[in-house]
Amino acid sequence: MLFQRKQxxxxxxxxxxxxxxxxxGRSPWVDARHRFLRNKAAVASLVILTxxxxxxxxxxxxxPNAFDGTDWDAMSVAPTLKGGxxxxxDELGRDLLVRSLIGxxxxxxxxxxxxxxxxxxxxxxxxxAGFFGGKVDSLMMRLVDMMYAVPYLLxxxxxxxxxxxxxxxxxxxxxxxxxxxxxxxxxxxxxxxxSKEFIEAARAIGVPTRQLIFRHVVPNLLGIVVIxxxxxxxxVILTESxxxxxxxxxxxxxxxxxxxxxxxxxxxxxxxxxxxxxxxLLSLTLYCANYVxxxxxxxxxxxxx
Amino acid sequence: xxxxxxxxxxxxxxxLLVVITVCYLMLHATPGGPxxxxxxxxxxxxxxxxxxxxxxxxxxxxxxxYLKSLLSGDLGASFxxxxxxxxxxxxxxxxxxxxxxxxxxxxxLVIGVGLGIVSALRQNxxxxxxxxxxxxxxxxxxxxxxxxxxxxxxAIWLGVAPAGGxxxxxxxxxxLPMALLTFINVSTIGRVMRGSLIEVLNSNFIRxxxxxxxxxxxxxxxxxxxxxxxxxxxxxxxxxxxxxxxAVVTESVFxxxxxxxxxxxxxxxxxxxxxxxxxxxxxxxxVVLNLLVDLxxxxxxxxxxx
Numbered sequence: 001m002l003f004q005r006k007q008x009x010x011x012x013x014x015x016x017x018x019x020x021x022x023x024x025g026r027s028p029w030v031d032a033r034h035r036f037l038r039n040k041a042a043v044a045s046l047v048i049l050t051x052x053x054x055x056x057x058x059x060x061x062x063x064p065n066a067f068d069g070t071d072w073d074a075m076s077v078a079p080t081l082k083g084g085x086x087x088x089x090d091e092l093g094r095d096l097l098v099r100s101l102i103g104x105x106x107x108x109x110x111x112x113x114x115x116x117x118x119x120x121x122x123x124x125x126x127x128x129a130g131f132f133g134g135k136v137d138s139l140m141m142r143l144v145d146m147m148y149a150v151p152y153l154l155x156x157x158x159x160x161x162x163x164x165x166x167x168x169x170x171x172x173x174x175x176x177x178x179x180x181x182x183x184x185x186x187x188x189x190x191x192x193x194x195s196k197e198f199i200e201a202a203r204a205i206g207v208p209t210r211q212l213i214f215r216h217v218v219p220n221l222l223g224i225v226v227i228x229x230x231x232x233x234x235x236v237i238l239t240e241s242x243x244x245x246x247x248x249x250x251x252x253x254x255x256x257x258x259x260x261x262x263x264x265x266x267x268x269x270x271x272x273x274x275x276x277x278x279x280x281l282l283s284l285t286l287y288c289a290n291y292v293x294x295x296x297x298x299x300x301x302x303x304x305x
Numbered sequence: 306x307x308x309x310x311x312x313x314x315x316x317x318x319x320x321l322l323v324v325i326t327v328c329y330l331m332l333h334a335t336p337g338g339p340x341x342x343x344x345x346x347x348x349x350x351x352x353x354x355x356x357x358x359x360x361x362x363x364x365x366x367x368x369x370x371y372l373k374s375l376l377s378g379d380l381g382a383s384f385x386x387x388x389x390x391x392x393x394x395x396x397x398x399x400x401x402x403x404x405x406x407x408x409x410x411x412x413x414l415v416i417g418v419g420l421g422i423v424s425a426l427r428q429n430x431x432x433x434x435x436x437x438x439x440x441x442x443x444x445x446x447x448x449x450x451x452x453x454x455x456x457x458x459x460a461i462w463l464g465v466a467p468a469g470g471x472x473x474x475x476x477x478x479x480x481l482p483m484a485l486l487t488f489i490n491v492s493t494i495g496r497v498m499r500g501s502l503i504e505v506l507n508s509n510f511i512r513x514x515x516x517x518x519x520x521x522x523x524x525x526x527x528x529x530x531x532x533x534x535x536x537x538x539x540x541x542x543x544x545x546x547x548x549x550x551x552a553v554v555t556e557s558v559f560x561x562x563x564x565x566x567x568x569x570x571x572x573x574x575x576x577x578x579x580x581x582x583x584x585x586x587x588x589x590x591x592v593v594l595n596l597l598v599d600l601x602x603x604x605x606x607x608x609x610x611x
Contacts, residue, residue, distance in 0.1 A: 275457075
């Protein structure tokens with residue numbers, strides 16, 4: 001049966017090749033995009049993520065309610081289509097839709113900034129270790145091993161306690177504990193690319209080092225960097241939410257999904273929607289981010305299937 | 306084996322030293338001292354106090370004193386709870402956390418490995434879908450979302466368990482928090498066990514065992530289980546670290562007076578010394594757990610030699 005399937009797949013490929021008569025060269029990136037677009041779940045997730053992001057950016061500007069404004073006539077109102085509070089209000093009469101979107105802004109923003117920072121650190125750290133190898137490598141990777149053995153949340157709590165809860169300090173705290181995966185992966189990839197035959201061949205025909213790095217090493221790192229970046233994003237957003245949930249993230253009246261969930265959990269007996277909307281948004285975001293990551297991995301790393 | 310074990314044990318020392326040093330220096334760098342209260346203390350008294358707690362010495366000597374007291378098991382005093390040392394607070398909170406954390410880890414090992422085996426043997430069966438569902442939920446929904454949902458369903462709507470609190474090791478109060486922790490652990494263990502057992506069952510030596518005509522139970526339990534458990538053991542290290550995170554969240558969600566609640570309260574009260582002491586304690590626990598996992602892995606897998 002497997003053989004048959006292979007045969008028919010082969011036939012399909014041949015047909016396709018015959019149909020598209022003038023064969024054009026396709027870069028691996030175009031190939032990857034095709035593979036990604038064929039993955040329905042990943043594309044749908046990407047669309048949902050984009051919609052959530054757009055809503056968080058545009059929503060608070062368009063909607064009539066302010067995120068910290070109180071509606072004295074509508075406190076703890078259940079979600080309705082009439083009256084302008086689509087997600088309901090919290091016990092202070094603040095519109096939950098706007099608060100959820102503003103909270104999403106903070107969560108996504110922290111996620112974006114901490115991801116950029118930790119990805120940069122991870123690439124530099126991993127590439128340096130992989131490029132130099134030997135003593136430098138083992139020393140640098142020992143530090144990564146150490147960081148893995150440390151209960152990061154507790155140190156993050158200590159850092160937030162000591163340093164304060166400014167927005168950028170929360171980003172810094174999260175970054176400190178999010179760069180190790182990337183460093184490990186980039187190091188491994190650099191090590192293996194360095195010893196590949198095509199690098200040797202390029203060197204043998206006299207490709208200058210600069211071109212060697214940018215033309216042959218970096219593109220091969222890029223795929224794995226993209227994949228692990230998408231893995232880092234949900235992890236970072238989750239860490240921010242945990243800190244906020246524990247009351248150690250951004251402070252009132254500013255808010256984030258973690259803060260909103262914490263507020264909602266306290267009053268869920270009487271007003272469950274205060275918990276459900278932000279919790280749903282956060283979970284949806286994390287879920288979609290995971291799917292996009294999976295889709296990118298399948299698209300960029302075809303031999304892994 | 307022994308030389309590896311020896312080197313692996315030695316490796317924990319720099320880890321602990323780095324963490325303790327960084328935390329200590331961070332604490333030291335924060336403004337304010339332990340005696341900067343509302344009420345001004347007179348110069349002479351302050352000098353006496355500082356001499357008593359070695360605060361008049363240079364920083365490196367204070368640091369050595371701190372290390373010495375840590376080695377003798379003294380985690381220091383609490384800023385806020387005047388009559389309590391960190392050790393006293395830990396003595397009350399640690400058994401609570403250990404019961405919930407350790408208990409749920411044991412239960413989830415049994416359930417996770419069991420579900421993993423069944424779903425690997427019966428792919429696309431009901432159990433298999435259950436394992437995948439748990440894995441999906443566990444990876445998408447954070448513990449602080451699952452926790453309140455558990456409370457909403459089981460405590461508020463069904464009323465089968467208390468919504469939170471801790472009644473002196475009353476089993477009913479342990480139900481929901483332990484269910485939450487077990488669920489999170491099972492979502493990882495079940496998925497890993499399923500994947501690794503499927504991989505082992507497709508390998509050549511299993512085919513040989515089948516060809517010999519061995520019964521399925523012998524194949525699974527005598528031949529396939531041990532190599533399939535290796536990835537589960539190796540995931541226990543990261544799992545222990547993420548369990549600590551989950552435990553902090555769980556104790557907050559269910560207001561359980563464990564280490565996690567203590568540390569969150571300490572952070573909210575800016576009780577620097579309490580938080581530092583607890584961080585050091587939990588770091589030691591985490592590093593030792595990682596050490597044990599690595600040693601167990603080396604013991605189980607004859608191929609591992611560094």
